[in-house]
Amino acid sequence: MSERQIQLEVLRYNPETDSEPRFQTYSVPCLNEWVVLDALNYVKDNLDTTLSYRWSCHMAVCGSCGMMVNGEPKLACKAFIHEYGDQIRVEPLANFPIERDLVTVVEDFIAKLASVKPYLIPKEDKPVSAGEFKQTPAQLLTFKQYTLCINCMLCYAACPQYGLVPEFIGPAAIALAHRYNQDSRDGGRDERQEVIASHEGVWECSFVGACSEVCPKHVDPAGALQQVKVASTIDWYKEHLMPWVKK
Amino acid sequence: MEIIKTDVAIVGAGGAGLRAAIALAEADPKLRIALVSKVYPMRSHTCAAEGGAAGVIKSDDSLDLHFNDTVGGGDWLCDQDAVEYFINEAPKELIQLEHWGCPWSREPNGSVAVRPFGGMKIKRTWFAADKSGFHILHTLFQTSLKYPSIQRFDEYYVTDLLVDDGRCQGFTALEIRSGEMRQFQAGAVIIAAGGAGRMFPFTTNGAIKTGDGMALAYRAGAPLKDMEFVQYHPTGLPNNGILLTEGCRGEGGILLNKHGRRYLQDYGMGPETPVGQPVLKTMELGPRDRLSQSFWHEQQKGNTVSTRWGDCVLLDMRHLGEKKINERLPFVRDLSISYLGMDPVKEPIPIRPVVHYCMGGIHTDIKAATPLPGLFAAGECACVSINGANRLGSNSLTELLVFGRRAALSAIDHLQSGLPASKDAVLAAQAQDSAGRIQALFDKNGGTESISGLRSEMMHTMEEGAGIYRTGEGLAATCEKLAELRQRYAGIEIHDKSRVYNTDLMQALELGSMLDCAEAAAVGARDRQESRGAHQRLDFTARDDQKFLKHSLAYYHPKEPARIEYLDVVITKSQPGVRDYSGAKK
Numbered sequence: 001m002s003e004r005q006i007q008l009e010v011l012r013y014n015p016e017t018d019s020e021p022r023f024q025t026y027s028v029p030c031l032n033e034w035v036v037l038d039a040l041n042y043v044k045d046n047l048d049t050t051l052s053y054r055w056s057c058h059m060a061v062c063g064s065c066g067m068m069v070n071g072e073p074k075l076a077c078k079a080f081i082h083e084y085g086d087q088i089r090v091e092p093l094a095n096f097p098i099e100r101d102l103v104t105v106v107e108d109f110i111a112k113l114a115s116v117k118p119y120l121i122p123k124e125d126k127p128v129s130a131g132e133f134k135q136t137p138a139q140l141l142t143f144k145q146y147t148l149c150i151n152c153m154l155c156y157a158a159c160p161q162y163g164l165v166p167e168f169i170g171p172a173a174i175a176l177a178h179r180y181n182q183d184s185r186d187g188g189r190d191e192r193q194e195v196i197a198s199h200e201g202v203w204e205c206s207f208v209g210a211c212s213e214v215c216p217k218h219v220d221p222a223g224a225l226q227q228v229k230v231a232s233t234i235d236w237y238k239e240h241l242m243p244w245v246k247k
Numbered sequence: 248m249e250i251i252k253t254d255v256a257i258v259g260a261g262g263a264g265l266r267a268a269i270a271l272a273e274a275d276p277k278l279r280i281a282l283v284s285k286v287y288p289m290r291s292h293t294c295a296a297e298g299g300a301a302g303v304i305k306s307d308d309s310l311d312l313h314f315n316d317t318v319g320g321g322d323w324l325c326d327q328d329a330v331e332y333f334i335n336e337a338p339k340e341l342i343q344l345e346h347w348g349c350p351w352s353r354e355p356n357g358s359v360a361v362r363p364f365g366g367m368k369i370k371r372t373w374f375a376a377d378k379s380g381f382h383i384l385h386t387l388f389q390t391s392l393k394y395p396s397i398q399r400f401d402e403y404y405v406t407d408l409l410v411d412d413g414r415c416q417g418f419t420a421l422e423i424r425s426g427e428m429r430q431f432q433a434g435a436v437i438i439a440a441g442g443a444g445r446m447f448p449f450t451t452n453g454a455i456k457t458g459d460g461m462a463l464a465y466r467a468g469a470p471l472k473d474m475e476f477v478q479y480h481p482t483g484l485p486n487n488g489i490l491l492t493e494g495c496r497g498e499g500g501i502l503l504n505k506h507g508r509r510y511l512q513d514y515g516m517g518p519e520t521p522v523g524q525p526v527l528k529t530m531e532l533g534p535r536d537r538l539s540q541s542f543w544h545e546q547q548k549g550n551t552v553s554t555r556w557g558d559c560v561l562l563d564m565r566h567l568g569e570k571k572i573n574e575r576l577p578f579v580r581d582l583s584i585s586y587l588g589m590d591p592v593k594e595p596i597p598i599r600p601v602v603h604y605c606m607g608g609i610h611t612d613i614k615a616a617t618p619l620p621g622l623f624a625a626g627e628c629a630c631v632s633i634n635g636a637n638r639l640g641s642n643s644l645t646e647l648l649v650f651g652r653r654a655a656l657s658a659i660d661h662l663q664s665g666l667p668a669s670k671d672a673v674l675a676a677q678a679q680d681s682a683g684r685i686q687a688l689f690d691k692n693g694g695t696e697s698i699s700g701l702r703s704e705m706m707h708t709m710e711e712g713a714g715i716y717r718t719g720e721g722l723a724a725t726c727e728k729l730a731e732l733r734q735r736y737a738g739i740e741i742h743d744k745s746r747v748y749n750t751d752l753m754q755a756l757e758l759g760s761m762l763d764c765a766e767a768a769a770v771g772a773r774d775r776q777e778s779r780g781a782h783q784r785l786d787f788t789a790r791d792d793q794k795f796l797k798h799s800l801a802y803y804h805p806k807e808p809a810r811i812e813y814l815d816v817v818i819t820k821s822q823p824g825v826r827d828y829s830g831a832k833k
């Protein structure tokens with residue numbers, strides 16, 4: 001197993017003692033098959049127990065370990081050491097306030113997710129005893145991709161708009177709204193559309209597509225955003241130019 | 248210390264905790280619900296479950312068949328009244344999830360699809376591709392946002408239960424962000440804090456699965472049940488323990504030794520079935536305990552493939568073809584390529600057994616109530632027991648739902664039973680004690696032990712002594728080692744002196760939980776002188792129903808080893824029999 005000595009440059013910040021963030025470099029013997037998270041765990045277990053970061057699953061599904069690796073938003077558990085040189089710089093996710101070291105404050109993101117009513121608002125009420133709603137594989141396919149979001153927030157870290165206008169509701173929240181809007185069982189689109197359209201919402205997006213590029217789960221939030229925009233535009237036309245057409 | 252007063256406080260916001268919270272909110276919108284979790288809900292380890300959730304839905308299936316599979320799969324250590332309740336409720340819960348939007352995979356006609364799973368005689372595992380737990384967790388989390396009465400406390404680490412007047416009345420928790428202690432006062436507490444697989448070095452379990460919930464209840468006097476039963480999943484990636492779901496075999500993947508032989512036929516699970524046409528409940532679709540044990544025997548015989556990550560066998564899925572793999576097992580393909588650099592479409596994947604699931608946990612009755620009034624438990628941290636000596640894959644996700652809800656209903660009954668007023672001063676004093684304990688740990692200087700050092704010694708001794716096959720001698724050594732480690736734990740020191748997001752402190756507390764759970768498991772295993780399900784003794788190779796058709800109950804002592812008592816298994820209609828996974832049987 002090939003081993004390589006990596007200089008891991010980690011942003012450190014302790015709000016109780018530091019006036020501003022600084023970098024600390026650790027020399028870490030890495031196996032080539034390791035991910036950046038393994039290197040951080042090596043530091044935590046062997047070199048410096050005071051380093052703080054979030055992680056749990058180590059399989060790119062819990063969404064905890066988003067951070068900037070050499071300036072790009074990545075999941076630390078899916079950023080492979082062999083894809084980097086001997087110097088790796090790790091920082092907390094961009095566009096979020098730093099809580100401590102690599103830990104960011106994520107309340108804003110959680111609140112945005114919650115704001116889009118991300119739950120099924122059923123078209124028809126049906127008791128459990130009446131069995132499942134039918135949904136064909138083709139119907140499932142129309143929204144399945146948008147269900148894959150692990151809430152890792154990499155897309156927010158990549159989004160220039162979120163960086164400039166923190167009120168922007170952002171890629172993942174819009175993709176989630178779109179996920180329910182597209183679900184054949186759902187009848188809540190109008191309610192959600194109101195939130196999105198009124199919010200510092202879709203109109204702010206300048207469609208650079210950075211969000212989709214960094215998304216580790218191929219959710220394509222940019223695509224969702226585009227579709228939501230088109231849908232909102234059609235709504236607007238229907239309402240304002242053709243009021244006789246029902247939405 | 249800030250006091251948060253609620254009606255029901257829940258420890259854990261994974262599948263079980265979220266389901267409980269929703270059931271409470273639906274039953275009575277006026278109930279005040281505190282949902283407390285050391286991670287944001289969607290980080291809970293339920294997200295890692297891949298394969299699916301079992302529940303009878305199709306016309307060729309029946310509740311009786313699900314019952315028989317579960318009880319036999321559990322080697323008759325399941326409580327049969329609990330299993331019966333479980334299988335009855337299972338379909339309702341899965342449909343309920345469907346109504347909440349869970350993107351279950353579908354048949355062409357739009358009904359939900361089911362897949363075969365190990366040890367199940369009929370296809371009855373509902374799945375959402377190979378991200379079933381992920382979708383269940385997110386569906387529950389998103390649905391929970393509908394209910395304003397569910398107040399979340401994300402990133403709060405629960406440290407101690409508050410018990411007065413013989414009942415549980417809340418707990419203390421550390422707000423991780425500020426380092427401040429909080430007192431939660433509640434009429435009822437539900438623990439849904441997940442498993443403890445991190446006691447072992449090689450596991451599919453995420454970093455958060457440290458048995459905190461079990462330790463909370465255990466230290467407060469509620470016993471841990473059947474802790475000696477730890478499930479190894481037969482197919483983990485050899486380098487890091489990432490799971491390749493049983494769905495791989497359900498879809499037709501086969502297991503080969505280094506000679507290319509489907510070796511399972513040599514361990515009572517044959518005759519060989521045609522490649523790509525899996526037959527239920529035999530060969531690759533045998534139960535997990537048997538499959539993991541067969542690996543061990545193959546290793547003894549020198550039939551395993553040696554890789555740089557140790558001995559492996561091969562999981563071959565090539566014959567499924569790219570299309571089916573992409574459709575049914577996309578995550579498996581992604582994980583294999585990313586973490587092992589091998590594509591299941593093109594080559595067999597080396598795998599080996601990996602610690603996966605705790606059958607044991609907090610002793611509860613069929614109503615999810617622990618012996619401590621006011622304390623309820625559900626999910627992997629609890630032992631009802633529907634899993635007996637060996638859980639069947641895909642029963643656990645369903646269990647979260649069924650018993651998460653059940654715990655909520657029982658908590659409401661408890662609230663309505665006319666509880667006497669709580670003695671606030673007594674509870675506050677207990678909370679102060681708990682805060683004092685954490686503060687002392689935090690303040691201590693000049694420690695002699697490192698947290699990671701003790702942790703790896705614990706993991707090592709668990710793997711050595713309490714692995715797939717066990718001996719009296721090995722277990723005695725492990726028990727002794729764990730007793731030593733529990734003592735040495737007093738010598739740790741928290742080097743991180745910051746209040747804010749102190750993961751050093753959290754790891755110390757988690758290690759404390761794991762040591763207590765590990766000790767209960769090892770002592771239980773040492774004293775269980777028989778082989779049953781996932782507990783296999785080389786010195787007592789047969790199942791012994793005379794002596795051990797019983798649950799073990801481990802009682803806590805801060806300094807002494809666990810005290811073990813036994814409790815009869817509830818048998819209603821299925822007498823202990825032979826577990827037959829040979830396909831020849833008709």
Ligand SMILES: Cc1cc2nc3c(=O)[nH]c(=O)nc-3n(C[C@H](O)[C@H](O)[C@H](O)COP(=O)(O)OP(=O)(O)OC[C@H]3O[C@@H](n4cnc5c(N)ncnc54)[C@H](O)[C@@H]3O)c2cc1C
Pocket residue numbers: 258259260261262263264283284285286287288291292293294295296297298299300301379380403404405406439440441442451452453455456459460490492603604625626627628640641642643644645647
């Ligand atoms: C890789 C993998 C695949 C699996 N696949 C399947 C499958 O296909 N089918 C199946 O049926 N089962 C499967 N299982 C098993 C199943 O997923 C788990 O048993 C189940 O998800 C556990 O859910 P839970 O709600 O009990 O706990 P978790 O989801 O683990 O949640 C525990 C919660 O407790 C909280 N918590 C813990 N300690 C504390 C504390 N001290 N203070 C505050 N909060 C705390 C955590 O923050 C978390 O919110 C799988 C397991 C793994 C690991």
Ligand code: SF4
Pocket residue numbers: 148149150151152153154155156171172175211214215216217218219220221
């Ligand atoms: S859309 Fe992609 S990048 Fe954004 S939070 Fe979801 S998974 Fe992460």
Ligand code: FES
Pocket residue numbers: 054055056057058059060061062063064065066075076077078
């Ligand atoms: S640790 Fe879960 S996504 Fe990286």
